[in-house]
Structures are given as structure tokens and as C-alpha cells.
Amino acid sequence: MDPFYRVLTINCPNCGIHLVRVAQTAHLDFAVCPSCMAAGVYEEVVGDPARLTARYALPEAVKEFVSRLDRQ
Numbered sequence: 001m002d003p004f005y006r007v008l009t010i011n012c013p014n015c016g017i018h019l020v021r022v023a024q025t026a027h028l029d030f031a032v033c034p035s036c037m038a039a040g041v042y043e044e045v046v047g048d049p050a051r052l053t054a055r056y057a058l059p060e061a062v063k064e065f066v067s068r069l070d071r072q
Helices: 042-047 060-071
Strands: 005-011 018-023 029-032 039-041
Touching (some): 029 042, 029 060
Antiparallel strands (some): 029 039
């Protein structure tokens, strides 16, 4: 089963694409750019999009899921 996700109105400061919120667990959501894969903890990124990190250590399942979204 795919995780819950929602397209956000916040744009990636690196490439300008809308970020995606991905719920990994009941206690941790990520904000991810489906284009450049910059990511961060959702609550931190909402407050400051500059907190996105190019090489954020996302779980492999989340990376694969977001990659599939980008290809749709």
C-alpha cells in the first residue's frame, strides 16, 4: 500500500516545483521535491522551505514512491 501524500502549495527553492507531503509513519511526515528529491521533515520545511536538504536520508520506500509520482 502506498503512503498518504498530498501536493503542497510550497515550491522547492531549488527548482520551483510544488513539494509533496509524504506520511511515512503516524509521527513523521516528509516534504519532498519530486523533481530534484530535496527533502526534509515536513514541520520544519513548512516553516522554512530553505530547510530542504539535497541529500536527505529518506527511506528507500519513500524515494521509490516519490519517483513514481514524478513519472505520472
